Amino acid sequence: MIGCAKPSVALIGPGRLGQAVTALLRQQGYPITAIVGRDRQRTAEAARFIGAELMATTDINRCAPADIILIATTDDQLATTAAQLCDTVPLGDSTLLVHCSGLHPAQVLKHSADMPQHVLAMHPLQTFASGEQGMKSLAGCFFSLEGDSQAVEQGQQLVSDLGGESFIIEGQYKARYHAAACMASNFITTLIDSAGEVLRPCNPQQDIPLSVLGPLIRTAVENSLTLGPKTALTGPIVRGDDGTVASHLEQLKRHHPDLVALYQQLGLQTVDLAQRSNRLSAAKGEKISNILSQSDDERDSD
Ligand SMILES: NC(=O)c1ccc[n+]([C@@H]2O[C@H](COP(=O)([O-])OP(=O)(O)OC[C@H]3O[C@@H](n4cnc5c(N)ncnc54)[C@H](OP(=O)(O)O)[C@@H]3O)[C@@H](O)[C@H]2O)c1
Known part of the structure; x- marks a missing residue:
């Protein structure tokens, strides 16, 4: 991807991790096309932190044109958010849906078996107490990647651009892996x-x-x-x-x-x-x- 235009990114769930990752991706040249939250004021503040103030919205449809959609809601909201996205937003077939949960496999974003979009679980082994601290702590941290081969390949590029290092994990091991991370x-x-x-x-x-x-x-x-x-x-x-x-x-x-x-x-x-x-x-x-x-x-x- 070196020398090519970076894919565009939309964020759903502008909390601690979402802010840190998206702000850093923006610094690395990824165009940010939407910051989608539930609360207008909190979303505006997050978008300001990310440096994409004009992209704050509560309308999930604003994600439609993005190449990569990062879903950084709480773990329990991932499946319903992905379902809402796939049901209501006209996504491109090559759109990559990404979550950062340590527990869930990428599959949690697969609303239906025949959906064409690729799905990726990209979990940083790092702790994010705030967007600001998270941004500083991303460099040099390890990310586990799980998903199909094309999704993992895109994940490797994302992690490299975030200044981290990646390794691959199979979905069946994620709960055990996440227990280790919590310990x-x-x-x-x-x-x-x-x-x-x-x-x-x-x-x-x-x-x-x-x-x-x-x-x-x-x-x-x-x-x-x-x-x-x-x-x-x-x-x-x-x-x-x-x-x-x-x-x-x-x-x-x-x-x-x-x-x-x-x-x-x-x-x-x-x-x-x-x-x-x-x-x-x-x-x-x-x-x-x-x-x-x-x-x-x-x-x-x-
Ligand atoms: N924090 C960490 O240290 C860490 C480390 C590794 C991985 N992760 C993973 O990162 C993800 C996010 O965790 P976090 O700690 O950043 O959580 P968080 O700070 O609680 O942020 C969650 C964000 O999602 C928003 N949200 C929830 N449901 C939504 C919906 N339906 N539509 C739009 N926005 C919604 C929340 O908005 P409101 O403000 O309205 O509640 C909040 O902005 C999780 O999958 C977690 O496992 C976190």
């Missing part, structure tokens, strides 16, 4: 929140802020990715310090009983990782696992 993103966020809850009241004079965990979290993540989890793992479990683990559990039970099960489950998974790294003996691993597996009643009777 790596949402669950890390939840874990940081939980660690902050435990840390905050550790100074009775003044709350300890979450930010003091920043360097520790960043180094742990960076080491896990560069050295691999087996080498990156440190701490009482891999050292075999069973007394430390017992003290943690005792304190959590007293002050944060809602977090005991989380600590126990992650602790057991950490014992497994430590043993796979050949740095925790079977005997120590069993002792720590027993401490972590004790129920409340068993701990109370100790």
Whole structure:
């Protein structure tokens, strides 16, 4: 496509991801022909952010001439939005319909088996808290692509123009793939929140802020990715310090009983990782696992 005019793009669902991707495509020379939302004011604001103010509309028919239609509504709205599009808008046969859901296969956009348009699932392994942050975070991120070969080929060009890298995935694996993505993103966020809850009241004079965990979290993540989890793992479990683990559990039970099960489950998974790294003996691993597996009643009777 280098040297050729870029295909035109219409966006349905100008939320966090839709704004980031469409704004970046516009910067890369893709003509934006429509920004379709449900609420006039929110859609106008999104179109302004994208740099296509005049393209804001609540009329889905404005998508008709676009070469590529990006449907970035919530996951639950994808099928109904695609059905509405195919039922009411005179689409060209070569129009590409794209969604960015991590869960759904491209097929969710196939309103009928004989519709001629190609469909593509193009999912960025990235988190978009806002259009602005998303735009900055797209460069260098990995996208999974799923769809027929022509759709995937177009997806590879889109991803390359967005500054990302792509890999292909089959539709049947998407739910498992998306579980991994949520564990790596949402669950890390939840874990940081939980660690902050435990840390905050550790100074009775003044709350300890979450930010003091920043360097520790960043180094742990960076080491896990560069050295691999087996080498990156440190701490009482891999050292075999069973007394430390017992003290943690005792304190959590007293002050944060809602977090005991989380600590126990992650602790057991950490014992497994430590043993796979050949740095925790079977005997120590069993002792720590027993401490972590004790129920409340068993701990109370100790
Ligand atoms: N955010 C992320 O980190 C992320 C990461 C990877 C993939 N994704 C995927 O990206 C897609 C969008 O997610 P998001 O986080 O950007 O969601 P979002 O911020 O909630 O945006 C959804 C947008 O769709 C609009 N919308 C909903 N139904 C519509 C309809 N029927 N017609 C027109 N517009 C409609 C919403 O408008 P209103 O303002 O009227 O509600 C909103 O602007 C999802 O498929 C998601 O799985 C998101």
